[in-house]
Amino acid sequence: MSRGGDLMNPIIAAGSTVVTLQDVRVSYRSRAEPILRGVTLTLSAGETLGVVGESGCGKTTLLRTILGLIPTDSGVVEVLGGDPPGLKDGSPASRAAIQLVHQDPFASLNPRMTIRQILQAPLRINGYEHSASRVRELLDMVGLSHSVLENLPAQLSGGQRQRIAIARALSIKPKVLLLDEPVSALDVSVQAQVINLINDLQGSQGFSCIFVSHDLAVVAQVANRIAVMYLGQVVEIGDTDSVLTEPAHPYSMALAASVPSLRQEPRGESWRGLAVGEPPSEMMTSGCTFRSRCWVATSRCDVETPRLVERTSSRQVACHHPQGR
Amino acid sequence: MSSLRSRIWVLRLISSTAGVLVWLLLAMAAPWLAPHDPFLVVGEGLAAPSWHHPLGTDLIGRDLFSGVLFGARTSATIVVGVAAIVVVIAFIVGLVSGYLGGIIDDFLMRIAEIFQVVPRFFLAIVAIAYFGSGVDRLIVILGLTSWSGLARVIRAETLSVRESAFIEAAQLFGSGIFRTIFREILPNIAPTVAVYLTLLLSRVLLVEASLAFIGLSDPSSISWGYLAGSSQAYLRSAWWIAVFPGLAILMAALSLTSLGDAIGRRERK
Amino acid sequence: MSSHLLEIRNLSVRFQSGSHQLTAVDGVDLTIDKGETLGIVGESGCGKTVLATSLLGLLPSSARVATHRLQFSGIDLSNVPSGGWRSIRGRRIGMVFQDPTTALNPLRTIGSQLAESIAIHDRSATSREIRKRIIDLLESVGIAGASGRLSDYPHQWSGGMRQRALIAMAISNSPDLLIADEPTTALDVTIQAQVLELLRSIQRERELAMIFISHSLGVVNSIADRISVMYAGRIVESGPCSEVLTTPSHPYTRALIDCFPEIGRSRGSLVAIDGQPPRHIGKIDGCRFRDRCNVGRDRLDCVSHDPVLKRAAGDRSVACHAVVI
Numbered sequence: 001m002s003r004g005g006d007l008m009n010p011i012i013a014a015g016s017t018v019v020t021l022q023d024v025r026v027s028y029r030s031r032a033e034p035i036l037r038g039v040t041l042t043l044s045a046g047e048t049l050g051v052v053g054e055s056g057c058g059k060t061t062l063l064r065t066i067l068g069l070i071p072t073d074s075g076v077v078e079v080l081g082g083d084p085p086g087l088k089d090g091s092p093a094s095r096a097a098i099q100l101v102h103q104d105p106f107a108s109l110n111p112r113m114t115i116r117q118i119l120q121a122p123l124r125i126n127g128y129e130h131s132a133s134r135v136r137e138l139l140d141m142v143g144l145s146h147s148v149l150e151n152l153p154a155q156l157s158g159g160q161r162q163r164i165a166i167a168r169a170l171s172i173k174p175k176v177l178l179l180d181e182p183v184s185a186l187d188v189s190v191q192a193q194v195i196n197l198i199n200d201l202q203g204s205q206g207f208s209c210i211f212v213s214h215d216l217a218v219v220a221q222v223a224n225r226i227a228v229m230y231l232g233q234v235v236e237i238g239d240t241d242s243v244l245t246e247p248a249h250p251y252s253m254a255l256a257a258s259v260p261s262l263r264q265e266p267r268g269e270s271w272r273g274l275a276v277g278e279p280p281s282e283m284m285t286s287g288c289t290f291r292s293r294c295w296v297a298t299s300r301c302d303v304e305t306p307r308l309v310e311r312t313s314s315r316q317v318a319c320h321h322p323q324g325r
Numbered sequence: 326m327s328s329l330r331s332r333i334w335v336l337r338l339i340s341s342t343a344g345v346l347v348w349l350l351l352a353m354a355a356p357w358l359a360p361h362d363p364f365l366v367v368g369e370g371l372a373a374p375s376w377h378h379p380l381g382t383d384l385i386g387r388d389l390f391s392g393v394l395f396g397a398r399t400s401a402t403i404v405v406g407v408a409a410i411v412v413v414i415a416f417i418v419g420l421v422s423g424y425l426g427g428i429i430d431d432f433l434m435r436i437a438e439i440f441q442v443v444p445r446f447f448l449a450i451v452a453i454a455y456f457g458s459g460v461d462r463l464i465v466i467l468g469l470t471s472w473s474g475l476a477r478v479i480r481a482e483t484l485s486v487r488e489s490a491f492i493e494a495a496q497l498f499g500s501g502i503f504r505t506i507f508r509e510i511l512p513n514i515a516p517t518v519a520v521y522l523t524l525l526l527s528r529v530l531l532v533e534a535s536l537a538f539i540g541l542s543d544p545s546s547i548s549w550g551y552l553a554g555s556s557q558a559y560l561r562s563a564w565w566i567a568v569f570p571g572l573a574i575l576m577a578a579l580s581l582t583s584l585g586d587a588i589g590r591r592e593r594k
Numbered sequence: 595m596s597s598h599l600l601e602i603r604n605l606s607v608r609f610q611s612g613s614h615q616l617t618a619v620d621g622v623d624l625t626i627d628k629g630e631t632l633g634i635v636g637e638s639g640c641g642k643t644v645l646a647t648s649l650l651g652l653l654p655s656s657a658r659v660a661t662h663r664l665q666f667s668g669i670d671l672s673n674v675p676s677g678g679w680r681s682i683r684g685r686r687i688g689m690v691f692q693d694p695t696t697a698l699n700p701l702r703t704i705g706s707q708l709a710e711s712i713a714i715h716d717r718s719a720t721s722r723e724i725r726k727r728i729i730d731l732l733e734s735v736g737i738a739g740a741s742g743r744l745s746d747y748p749h750q751w752s753g754g755m756r757q758r759a760l761i762a763m764a765i766s767n768s769p770d771l772l773i774a775d776e777p778t779t780a781l782d783v784t785i786q787a788q789v790l791e792l793l794r795s796i797q798r799e800r801e802l803a804m805i806f807i808s809h810s811l812g813v814v815n816s817i818a819d820r821i822s823v824m825y826a827g828r829i830v831e832s833g834p835c836s837e838v839l840t841t842p843s844h845p846y847t848r849a850l851i852d853c854f855p856e857i858g859r860s861r862g863s864l865v866a867i868d869g870q871p872p873r874h875i876g877k878i879d880g881c882r883f884r885d886r887c888n889v890g891r892d893r894l895d896c897v898s899h900d901p902v903l904k905r906a907a908g909d910r911s912v913a914c915h916a917v918v919i
Contacts (some may be wrong), residue, residue, distance in 0.1 A: 067497070069493075087496045087497070095497060095498070095499055096498060096499055099497060099498070100493075100494070100497055102490040102493075102494065104490060107489055107490040107491060108490040108491050108494050109491050109494075110491045110495075110509055110512075110513070111491075111513065112512040112513055113509075113512070121495070121498070121500070121508075122498035122499065125498060125499045125500060125501075125504070126498065126499055165494075168494070168498070169498075172498060
């Protein structure tokens with residue numbers, strides 16, 4: 001492949017925006033309740049954006065919307081300057097510019113294909129060199145021994161399978177890599193291997209990355225910026241370190257305080273257990289979705305839905321009573 | 326799986342495959358193996374099994390051993406012929422239906438229902454009455470009335486595999502419809518489909534034998550069912566005329582079902 | 595007579611499958627006293643769940659248990675007569691397992707399941723007494739308005755509430771020991787924090803001994819007084835939780851700490867452990883952790899001798915040749 005850009009492979013200028021979501025709303029046809037209730041965020045070239053939230057926050061739906069697998073009810077989704085690729089339309093090249101690593105390493109590899117076949121397929125389809133030596137290079141890239149080439153996925157461990165999935169996704173040189181809970185199904189000692197691998201690869205391959213996880217500590221290890229989601233909305237977004245050390249949204253505080261830690265004095269001891277109760281079972285039509293669990297909620301929170309507002313140059317919060325400075 | 330059960334499974338797999346292979350080999354080699362033309366009168370009628378006629382003779386003195394060998398040929402021809410028709414139609418309908426879904430799926434499944442609802446045996450009788458009883462006609466009739474069950478199985482399997490993450494991954498890196506169906510989905514549904522196919526074919530064999538039993542087989546080719554059926558009146562005295570063809574039917578059908586069962590157990594292991 | 599509530603000496607559990615024998619637990623020693631929480635930490639395949647089920651008599655028939663001592667409150671658990679477990683399980687030893695969805699019968703109401711767990715062990719209780727006890731129990735585990743919720747079915751309750759119901763069932767007959775196997779793993783992290791707090795307060799009130807099993811060091815740290823680290827069927831280190839986690843002795847413990855993702859750890863500071871946790875425990879000479887250990891990989895005694903758990907200073911024990919005791 002030539003190093004210069006072409007129509008299918010524009011060179012992405014550093015600092016430019018590769019993915020934009022503007023007030024995106026998504027609901028499934030079968031349900032009245034919206035999954036995404038107005039999500040706004042951007043991904044810049046070369047950065048890793050961590051998306052964190054608990055079940056029902058819509059983080060997986062977010063990824064699938066960016067890929068164009070789910071249609072939006074309203075709002076704008078822009079990927080690399082164009083529409084999301086989707087599955088049906090678009091030439092293979094535009095689809096290949098953004099790739100996904102699935103959560104379950106057991107399900108994302110065809111159980112009846114050998115590792116070599118699994119890795120060769122995307123190369124062949126997209127017109128890349130797909131020789132055995134190229135496949136071996138891919139295995140080297142993710143730190144796997146060449147002996148796995150003729151194995152079936154069932155013969156590999158979860159960590160090894162996830163590395164194959166990463167190698168496959170990166171083999172066609174995507175500009176954007178989406179990772180859906182890539183380490184959640186792995187043992188903690190193996191999690192660290194894969195986390196380190198992702199960090200290294202991003203440095204060497206230069207892709208932009210969205211890393212979705214329910215585990216705030218894991219996301220802290222990979223992300224430059226973090227977006228905290230709750231029930232279909234981004235409630236806070238900003239630089240990882242500052243969001244985690246000085247969270248402004250009450251939910252971010254509760255989330256950070258709930259993360260199990262090895263410290264003897266857990267971070268933000270005073271924040272612990274502040275998010276009482278559970279996510280509401282009935283849909284709220286107005287106001288802040290977090291208000292039923294929030295200790296600083298007022299009557300304003302009942303009626304007025306907070307919007308993402310810039311707090312500092314690198315932080316946005318959707319809250320009527322943001323905490324901290 | 327414990328090692329004892331594992332060994333039993335291997336035995337079962339080997340014996341059923343051997344059964345099917347022996348059947349096919351005998352079918353192919355019948356013209357050379359059979360000592361006599363099965364239609365020729367070569368001995369006394371109703372002669373018990375002897376050195377000259379290992380399986381005895383039938384009512385009018387035709388050698389039963391040759392009859393059984395040529396019967397193997399007929400039944401194998403019919404089963405293979407039906408398999409060819411059924412596999413082609415069922416795979417096309419099932420894969421397309423399962424993968425594309427929507428209106429195409431509804432349409433194809435309505436057609437499959439029509440074919441499924443038809444009572445196969447009686448339709449065969451009517452068709453034979455109308456079009457004659459040649460082997461080729463029988464293959465077409467049985468083929469057309471048997472594909473819909475297999476198509477449903479293929480469709481169901483395709484539907485479940487289609488939702489897998491690895492299929493989505495394939496679509497995301499640009500795998501087109503044909504490649505996704507044949508390279509990604511097909512290898513994953515093949516074992517289940519193979520199981521169902523062997524069961525289907527053994528049933529086809531039994532239907533053919535039943536039709537021949539009541540005299541509706543092709544008169545120009547020997548069929549096991551015909552041999553058994555033609556000697557109904559003599560069962561008590563000349564048991565060999567019914568027993569040997571009957572055993573042949575039994576073993577052929579059993580080999581098929583056993584093979585299917587063994588493949589199924591391997592997948593469940 | 596032992597002074598400990600539960601004393602285990604050299605417990606082994608093997609599974610017979612045809613001609614194969616799989617060892618899941620290989621010579622485990624541990625003790626627990628009244629009112630204390632012992633955390634058992636290990637990755638998948640280390641045998642911690644088999645250990646827990648062996649204490650409840652729930653092992654499959656293919657299991658072979660061998661032990662020098664398995665004493666609970668004067669009862670020999672290795673030799674329980676066939677009807678004997680009914681008076682122990684649910685009555686003297688309570689259990690809480692991982693998935694609240696499968697542990698509750700979806701076809702019966704919560705109230706009836708709780709009632710049954712009480713009625714089995716207390717035949718003299720009237721239904722009115724039982725009803726009152728159930729309501730008190732549910733309120734004590736944080737389910738508000740319990741009297742109106744007894745006829746709810748499990749699917750109507752959230753994951754967190756179901757787990758609370760399971761905890762209520764486990765303590766309904768005031769057991770002396772509670773065995774919790776990954777009780778919060780399937781829960782969202784803010785709910786997990788609440789359930790952990792609940793377990794802590796129940797334990798304090800009732801002076802309950804608790805064995806808390808988890809794959810997460812962080813979760814165990816937030817609840818356990820003492821910790822035992824398990825690897826490949828063995829306990830490799832034991833001691834007071836805060837001490838072990840601040841000054842670990844065994845290389846595996848140290849490695850687990852180094853690869854634990856934590857808010858505030860800098861990016862790229864996770865140190866991964868090579869290889870993966872063993873799936874089966876075969877016959878290995880020498881230490882099982884040797885091939886992943888950066889200390890003992892080539893040490894003579896690590897290669898030839900399997901280290902035994904030995905007492906160290908204070909209340910600590912380690913199974914390692916490389917540690918000076």
